[in-house]
Amino acid sequence: MPEPSLLLLIPAYNEEARIEPVLRLYADFFGKNYSGKFQLVVVLNGCRDNTLGVVQRVAKEFPSVSWLDFPAPIGKGGALIEGLKLAGNADIIGYVDADGATGPAAVLKLLPFLEKAECVIGSRWLPGSVLLKAQPKFRQVVSRCFHVIVELLFWMHIKDTQCPCKLMRRAAVEKIHSNLRIADLAFDVNLLVALKRAGFRILEIPVEWTDIVGSKVTASLFRNSLAMFLSIVRVWLIYSPFYKLLRPLRPLEAWIYKTLRTPAPLAAPRGKKEDRE
Ligand SMILES: Nc1nc2c(ncn2[C@@H]2O[C@H](COP(=O)(O)OP(=O)(O)O)[C@@H](O)[C@H]2O)c(=O)[nH]1
Numbered sequence: 001m002p003e004p005s006l007l008l009l010i011p012a013y014n015e016e017a018r019i020e021p022v023l024r025l026y027a028d029f030f031g032k033n034y035s036g037k038f039q040l041v042v043v044l045n046g047c048r049d050n051t052l053g054v055v056q057r058v059a060k061e062f063p064s065v066s067w068l069d070f071p072a073p074i075g076k077g078g079a080l081i082e083g084l085k086l087a088g089n090a091d092i093i094g095y096v097d098a099d100g101a102t103g104p105a106a107v108l109k110l111l112p113f114l115e116k117a118e119c120v121i122g123s124r125w126l127p128g129s130v131l132l133k134a135q136p137k138f139r140q141v142v143s144r145c146f147h148v149i150v151e152l153l154f155w156m157h158i159k160d161t162q163c164p165c166k167l168m169r170r171a172a173v174e175k176i177h178s179n180l181r182i183a184d185l186a187f188d189v190n191l192l193v194a195l196k197r198a199g200f201r202i203l204e205i206p207v208e209w210t211d212i213v214g215s216k217v218t219a220s221l222f223r224n225s226l227a228m229f230l231s232i233v234r235v236w237l238i239y240s241p242f243y244k245l246l247r248p249l250r251p252l253e254a255w256i257y258k259t260l261r262t263p264a265p266l267a268a269p270r271g272k273k274e275d276r277e
């Protein structure tokens with residue numbers, strides 16, 4: 001029996017220096033080791049370098065590679081929200097980083113766990129995970145503080161919400177897609193909270209991971225962390241009884257995100273009466 005079709009998204013912003021070997025590695029590995037249909041879709045937005053040219057060059061060689069390009073600065077979350085609209089094209093949809101921190105073999109190992117849960121996520125913080133090279137110390141501290149806040153707000157008991165290696169069944173993505181709003185790097189929390197609240201099971205599996213130089217997040221850690229904090233509070237508020245009352249604060253929120261040079265959360269899709277579910 002053929003394996004299920006798999007579509008992997010790679011959000012990419014100014015990745016001309018890091019993405020080429022990653023695309024080649026994934027396309028080559030899944031081409032040789034996966035019998036189901038495999039698609040790799042890079043979601044670019046507002047890149048100021050030649051990421052698009054690099055992706056197009058690799059796509060000529062590997063038919064499994066394609067791309068979506070959005071000129072507007074929609075952020076990593078915005079790019080993934082767009083990319084997840086392709087969920088109907090595959091049985092399993094997921095995403096990884098453009099830097100190859102988690103290799104294709106590690107992603108393949110996660111796939112069988114989708115028989116037990118609708119969403120499987122890699123974790124760098126579970127016993128059994130292999131950190132070939134850890135993140136810089138200060139980044140780890142910030143990451144752990146973020147984890148504590150996420151746990152206090154959402155009580156999901158997920159050790160590593162931010163690991164960029166997540167796989168989901170198509171039906172789960174389609175069910176929660178209209179609840180995805182967060183356009184910045186806290187998108188992952190938005191996604192996991194939406195899945196949990198819809199009653200889907202999330203399984204966290206130790207993963208092999210290596211820190212790759214050139215992180216966009218570490219480069220502007222303070223600004224990114226502030227925006228991510230704001231965004232997780234925003235996700236929490238969506239599900240709180242105060243949400244409607246806070247509507248007059250929207251212009252202030254827009255101003256803060258603009259000041260932080262971060263894409264603001266998206267509005268509820270048209271036709272969705274209430275912004276909380
Ligand atoms: N499309 C898009 N992708 C982004 C944006 N910001 C970051 N990314 C991508 O998100 C992923 C995570 O960024 P990275 O710098 O690897 O962060 P780290 O792994 O957390 O240190 C990478 O694939 C980036 O190219 C953005 O504004 N738009």
Ligand SMILES: [Mg+2]
Binds near residue numbers: 097098101164215
């Ligand atoms: Mg990365």
